[in-house]
Amino acid sequence: MSGPAPAVAAVRSAVAAAVTDLPAGSLVLVACSGGPDSLALAAGAAFVAQRSARRGAGWRAAAVVVDHGLQPGSARVADDAAAACRSLGLDAEVVRVVVDGRGEAAARTARYAALGRVADERGAAAVLLGHTLDDQAETVLLGLARGSGARALAGMPAVRGPFRRPLLGLRRADTVGACAALGLTPWQDPTNEAGHADAALRSRVRGEALPTLERVLGPGVAEALARTAAQLREDADLLDALAAELLDAAQTDGGLDVAVLAQAPAALRTRALRAAAIAAGSPAGALHRSHVLAVDALVTDWHGQGAVALPGAVAAHRACGRLALGPAPAS
Known part of the structure; x- marks a missing residue:
């Protein structure tokens, strides 16, 4: 049979x-x-x-x-x-x-x-x-x-x-x-x-x-792209875990400690900031790299700039060495 x-x-x-x-x-x-x-x-x-x-x-x-x-x-x-x-x-x-x-x-x-x-x-x-x-x-x-x-x-x-x-x-x-x-x-x-x-x-x-x-x-492009995804997923999982640890270490009553964030490598810091923005309510699909880099500038290139507006009516602002992400104030 x-x-x-x-x-x-x-x-x-x-x-x-x-x-x-x-x-x-x-x-x-x-x-x-x-x-x-x-x-x-x-x-x-x-x-x-x-x-x-x-x-x-x-x-x-x-x-x-x-x-x-x-x-x-x-x-x-x-x-x-x-x-x-x-x-x-x-x-x-x-x-x-x-x-x-x-x-x-x-x-x-x-x-x-x-x-x-x-x-x-x-x-x-x-x-x-x-x-x-x-x-x-x-x-x-x-x-x-x-x-x-x-x-x-x-x-x-x-x-x-x-x-x-x-x-x-x-x-x-x-x-x-x-x-x-x-x-x-x-x-x-x-x-x-x-x-x-x-x-x-x-x-x-x-x-x-x-x-x-x-x-x-030639044949095998789809399989190669799938292998690329599998390899990058291992890297991304590790970086996500390290980013979560960075956010935990930076967490204070007044927001995220800028000094702690600034000491982290850029690849890790920006990933952590993206995660923090999403946790604050910014939709992942609408949150682009330009948004994350603008938030990162509050950490690494601070010169008194105002709040950064993010998708989902979320804003990031810096005050007293702390970075806060949350609902944008009503205009």
Whole structure:
């Protein structure tokens, strides 16, 4: 008797490895849009959960479909995705959200908030996301084009809080192949086609930029970008930990001790200041290097300048050797 198709086996193995640390009886949610990546993930999770249940020490799997309401017919697409998950043996629910703002970042914020809320309400131990190695490569390439720092170039982590990405080591071709082998018909998002009028920048990177790089530089570009992300993540994790220690050492009743901050290397100090600004309420996505350098100048180039305005109605100001970050005063 032959086993499953290689792509199916690869997805199942990736899911099993991603949840091996969860205690028996844990609930795991699968975020499913109905596309090939998340549908293959849902199929893999359903199989692994059912197999582990038969062995008597399993975890339970269910699916959550988030309808962003951004495209005509999105409700039908979400309902179809939920039905596909139910056909795999998963309990599935559709969550409708209102996206506050425009663009991929706003939709992502709404989606993660909804998934986190459902996970909390249902006591889920983890939420599985369908990002692949291709998604990781696209993230790194976009970060390079935007001049982002090491943290952004480190890409998406395999685990962050309740969210887990079992498929980061697999290619998109694997998820497409798994769906085909299992007789599943995934939804094809029209905005993922580079020629579509509403194509997102990421979709153009997927359909145009990466294929061009493969043609010019040869095969393996996506894998190389993913390796770059893994290497930078190790560095970024260490620097983040050291930055947190620096902030702890600089913390006083009146804010952050400028003398302590000034003694730190610039790479560490600016990372700590960025973390302090985000903790004070400045949105990470809107906080650029120019903002951080302006705050850093309050530490290293102080000549009596006024407060630095930061995104999110946050301000940084220096007084009496202390650096304070908090809500900007009302004008």
